[in-house]
Amino acid sequence: MQVNDVVAYIQADRDRFVADLKEWLAIPSVSGDPAHDGDVRRSAEWLAGHLRKEGFPTVEVWETPGHPAVYAEWPAEDPDAPAVVVYGHHDVQPVEPLAEWDTEPFKPVEKGDRIIGRGASDDKGQVFFHTLGLRALLAASGRQAPPVTVKLLVEGEEESGSVHFADLLRARRDRLSCDAVVISDTTMWAADVPSMCTGMRGLTEAELTLRGPEGDLHSGSFGGAVPNTLQAMATMLAALHDAGGRVTLPGFYDDVVPLSDEERELFARLPFDEDEWLRTAGSSRAAHGEKGYTTLERIWARPTAEINGMWGGHTGPGGKTIVPREAHAKISFRLAAGQDPRTVQEQFRAWVAGHTPAGVEAEVHIPGGGVRPCFSPIGSPAVKAARRAMERAFGTEVLFTREGGSGPEADIADILDAPLIFVAVGLDGDRIHAPNEKVEIPLLLKGAEAAAYLWEELATALR
């Protein structure tokens, strides 16, 4: 197959591709709004129909107790070829505040090189480039089937918490057995700086309650002679970080996969303007964090402890000179590659037990098991193969990023026992989850091109 043939196919198909995508985008598949339940189903069925037209031999709508997912499989000719699951989602975020949209969110509009509409980037557009890429590959190579078995799994509940997704993966584990999972639901660094994400941080949350006297006490009668729960809370939480900005839970960093020198160098080559980033953060002030790491390293590859909320005592207008009976804090930990939320939860409980001052009782409430981090080393065969595919499509070096946030991706890797590869062409400027969401058509076409090369690269790398 000639690279030019793939490009030519994609260019020739551009208008049909855009027209089809716009048809799908017109379906308001807002999974978080029960009024749109029927639309989410329509979206699944529209996609299933589309995938059949695109030639997938197997297309199924998979029911869940919530919204349906769509599954499509195109087996490789060689039964021993590797299998790859491609993950995306067909549901979208709500569109409020509607007044801030310049066009109607579910009447997608083509403006110059962009499509504007809810879901254009997150995630319908990014699901869509895979089918175009697969067709381009088959057409350009004259094959009847891809060199790996492609298993497309398009969930319908991502924007409402993927509540039934892990169960679905477990129930369908046999059908979904694979050698790698391609996630197409993230972003690149910039239109002219193509990049691949290699991991997301995990998350675990806790609520800490400190109790002192049975009721608020008068500070004239008791102040200075009984413990003050808010003072105790401040003292405890101040000790949660050391002077170098490191989290002080014993063992906290033990399981963290260290950043490799190569990854740090590649991070450092991303054009990053810290002042501009601080402006984005609405903070004209200082960056701050763990000593010895850059801002990007801190966000992507280092674990943190954050106080998300804290309250206690008199919080209304005016003064009230009390010694407060209770103090509360909500704390969350972003977890780096290698860490396990359950382990951190136990470390936090132990730390609280060891740091609670006399005269105060502490209670730790941990809601749920947390979210595991996910990570694929940049030297792993799957990541290297995907990077080659991206570099062939973009014609330039592809750098690496990670995501500081947390998602269900670790579940996919764990349940399917396969490495993750993040192949995506969204941009941070796509205004996903916000009014006037858009996608850059040329980037979707580059995504299709990368997807075309990806199956060849993975067929070799994973064999």
Next chain:
Amino acid sequence: MQVNDVVAYIQADRDRFVADLKEWLAIPSVSGDPAHDGDVRRSAEWLAGHLRKEGFPTVEVWETPGHPAVYAEWPAEDPDAPAVVVYGHHDVQPVEPLAEWDTEPFKPVEKGDRIIGRGASDDKGQVFFHTLGLRALLAASGRQAPPVTVKLLVEGEEESGSVHFADLLRARRDRLSCDAVVISDTTMWAADVPSMCTGMRGLTEAELTLRGPEGDLHSGSFGGAVPNTLQAMATMLAALHDAGGRVTLPGFYDDVVPLSDEERELFARLPFDEDEWLRTAGSSRAAHGEKGYTTLERIWARPTAEINGMWGGHTGPGGKTIVPREAHAKISFRLAAGQDPRTVQEQFRAWVAGHTPAGVEAEVHIPGGGVRPCFSPIGSPAVKAARRAMERAFGTEVLFTREGGSGPEADIADILDAPLIFVAVGLDGDRIHAPNEKVEIPLLLKGAEAAAYLWEELATALR
């Protein structure tokens, strides 16, 4: 004069005394409730009439922009004799929750040796023993006038913040010129442990706001790389005390009048059950405070910093993984003898400026000038004279206490430029400000007896 004559006079007068007091207690002079404005005025006029009947040559109702005060003067025969102001108040606390009263709060009831009703102890009963004491002194000694000029000042707004009292003192400073001020609005240690208060702590309050980014940030995108205002608040407030429980504001203790060995010894002789006190505090847990001081010393004679309230970030149900834009705390300082609220306010501002981490902006709001502490050394002539009077009445050693709370008493001492003496017979168990307030009639009569001796003792001591 014979001691027995004073006692005999008081005993003979007991029933009339109780009947008169009950008449006064029946007037619901709740200064904090505008519905009772007329009652507060009636209370003032009833008292003025009573004082005229008791023989005071000068009795005036002093108007304020709020509720009226009552002033009565009985000049000494000797125009060079010292003058003493006696302070009390004729207004009372609200009576809610009414359902918890066993009798009607403004239908005073005599039960055994007690009078039950709002104001019985705080403060009408304690104002009242002075007139009985004065009459007993005159009757027993055969004098026509007391050995000091007695200036009785009974305010009408104490329970609603004494808002016009300092202005009244300033406006009437000439009429109120005096050599000592007797405060009859506190308590003794116990019915069988007579004691005198020698001071009250001062108070100053502050609100601290820390600001970081313009809005809450997503902890996935920014956590660990920008300052967390709640973490900054915890770190700052943790540093407000050192490991020994001392407040760390530079200079904070510089002006504190140290406890004398004698006062510490006398405090230590008060029968104090710390476990029982902790139970009273609704805290079965540990006492806690500045190292090197007992609980009573901490409450009465040592300054403190208390966090009264703290809030910021997500405080509702569930989790929200944000880096919070703001953190707030309300902090108050109880001040010991010698400290000035204005000085501590400046110390706190300077401390905040020196402790605010980079990337965070701090704002300190200080509502008002605070309350100054007041203190009369136990070795001062006025205190010694009053102690002798109390010891003659109670026939036993009188110990010393202080009050951990704060009141307008320092204003009186400052504006009138005279030392304070606390002569009072209320008990902590009198349920002042609560349902079923009561007073012990035998203690009121002891108070009258002490008041009878007080003028003689002060005439000698202050000359």
